[in-house]
Amino acid sequence: MDYILIISFIIIAALVYKLIDVVFDNASASLEMEDKEWFPRGDNALLFANKSFNKEELEELLKKRDLNGVFIEEINNLDTKMKYNYLIAAGDSDFDNITLCTICSKMLGVEKYVAICNYSYNKKIYEDNHIPYLFGSDINIISLALFLFK
DSSP states (O other), X not given: OHHHHHHHHHHHHHHHHHHHHHHHHHHHHHHHHHHHHHOXXXXXXXXXXXXXXXXHHHHHHHHHTTXXXXXXXXXXXXXXXXXXXXXXXXXXXXHHHHHHHHHHHHTSOOOEEEEEEOSGGGHHHHHHTTXXXXXSXXXXXXXXXXXXXX
């Protein structure tokens, strides 16, 4: 009699495990569908900036080119599951800009990207890593976007 109870518990545990697995698979599939519906238009442009900039002007520029703007302020907020076609790295830190360009180009397949070089002594690092950049005190995220989309 004890064996029947033990076997019954094992079968019930296996069925509950399978049910939980099916429920979570369906939940993750619905989340993936929501992510795809979030950006209904054309290509995605990833914009990294922790400086202040005119977001409305940049959104208008992206809308004219039928692009979805994905704005992040920290590299940790990068969604590696999304497909990005463009990257504009305009952070305060050259290290962050170079790191993000490298990750996006090598791991995410972004082919069109540009960064701002904040300090002249880092120009060589951008050049050695084949990262297109703009340098100057009057460079901002809008000028980077215009340079990238020309």
